[in-house]
Amino acid sequence: MSKRLANTLGIILALLWIFPVYWMVNTAFLPASQSRSTTPTFVPFGGDFSAFSRVLTPSFMNSLFLSLRVTLLVVVVALIFAFLAALAVSRFRFAGRKGFILTILIVQMIPAEALFISQYKMLQGWGLLNSVAGLSLLYVAAVLPFTVWMLRGFVDGIPADLEQAAMIDGCSRTSAFFRITFPLLAPGLVASGVYAFLQAWNEFTLATVIMNPSTKTLPLWLRGLAIQSNQATDWPGVMAGSVLVALPVIIFFMLVQGRMTSGLVSGAVKG
Template identity: 65%
Template sequence: MSTRIRTRQRSLGLLAVVIALLWMFPVYWMLNSSFLPYNRIRASEPSFVPLNGTLSAYSRVFDSNFFDTLRTSAMVTGLTVVAALLFAFLAALALSRFRFRGRRSFILAVLIIQMIPAEGLFISQFKLLEGWQLLNNVIGLSLLYTAAVVPFTIWMLRGFVNGVPRELEEAAQVDGCSRLQAFFRITLPLLAPGLVASGVFAFLQAWNEFTLSLVIMTRPENMTLPLWLRTFTEANRVSDWAGIMAGAVLVAVPVMIFFLLVQHRMTSGLVSGAVKG
């Protein structure tokens, strides 16, 4: 390998490290600020290292209704992920494996739905849930999140299903499997990475969503975590930035745990078929 190539590789590696550090700095700043006392956060000179830090911000977070809010967000996110994957998977399977009248129109409708601004649907969604008596209800918010996530998830899973050859199912049927058995024994295991990658998208959408939950969950006891973080910033009162940062750290922890659990499957899924079809 020539000196020129080695120099280029080292330069690119150094550039990648610099970009990674810049990307990680906001996360570090959030963690660092969560340990700083109030006077150091408001100081004109920034504190890059939490020397003589304190856990008082975390104490304030735990003294609030954090765990109740965490339970609400977990229930909404769990229901959204399960429902979105179920409906989107069945729809993607029908679009990829069957030919029926209106198939192309349905695919086009899925794309058009993605172009509708979410804010334009707030009034109709609020009235709909109000009529069903599902305001300030985990099921009601989960229904809206599922409806918002399903179109893109269908499109994403369709690429994964198209990436699995029909011949594998046909070969299994020749060996004596029914069509349903061939699907569960052959196709479904191959689609697991795609389901995980799509589940990650649904998880992030439901976990971090703010505006829709602000409209639907109007009672303090029914807040999701993004709404709960807002309680540390109120009118006519100084913002508790240490509390906001500590709360943001705790909100991010479940996301990091989830990513660690599905990292391998998600990586293989993103490179195996999400852009096919």
């Protein structure tokens, strides 16, 4: 009986979780007049793709390519630096190691909003305002502490004895690492990459501060759909835009979900 109750509660919670997603997709296919009706329409019979055609504009494509460039750059750079830092902290003993680990924890506690003014002034002095490089630099700094901490757990979970055994069999230290340890770190790299991807793809406040109104990432572009002066909000258009923004994330998850699940279970709670 307890198992049935647990399954029932699980199904109810799953339905509650997925309902906003369903409502977003449902509204995207409704006519504008019907979306404002006080009577909810749960199945969009007679709906069409007109909302998607309204939002698939050159502005959307520009924002899409900008977000893709920033996100991919952040994921690659963050994984490289986090991987090297996690490897150093886990495998080597050096002066300042404990201080470095403590600094990682402290940095994660600082509210992002407290850094906006200093970050803006810094990029202004470097001439990186309203640029992919400037925005990517801030995103990398934001995701790096947690990414290092996560990857450290994965590296700690792989015994150093495996590398030593490979070195006894004739491998160099570098060869032993890339043949033995690195493949075992793949789930951790995927899980960390997913975290960096989500943070960079969905980030809104930093992009608002750093980028000009004419240069928008997808979250800023989506905000522009919802806020239009002297016009009623086109809710089907906003929901269609939300679906388009969510699609790359869904595709990315489908590609890496196997590795991500094993990675989160095996390493994220270690260290």
